Amino acid sequence: MESAPSQGTLGEMALWIKVKDLGGNKIGFGKATGRHFGKILSGIILGIGFIMVAFIQKKQGLHDIMAGSLVVNK
Numbered sequence: 001m002e003s004a005p006s007q008g009t010l011g012e013m014a015l016w017i018k019v020k021d022l023g024g025n026k027i028g029f030g031k032a033t034g035r036h037f038g039k040i041l042s043g044i045i046l047g048i049g050f051i052m053v054a055f056i057q058k059k060q061g062l063h064d065i066m067a068g069s070l071v072v073n074k
Helices: 010-014 029-044 048-054 062-067
Strands: 017-021 069-073
Touching (some): 017 029, 029 048, 048 062, 062 069
Antiparallel strands (some): 017 069
8 A cells, every 4th residue: 555646554544644655756676575574574673673763863764665665744
């Protein structure tokens, strides 16, 4: 759903946030797929990939860094 016109999952739409690439454009299917599998990796390594959000300046998780994406407010 992140590569769809809504630019986010149902939960992201409920929170009024969107997934964009580093240039501020909509991400494509390939980046959305990479981001999805990156979330699995973020969880496998004891959730460290998700905890990184609190410490990275751009507030990116490991999956966002791998996919070259950002989560931004609408």
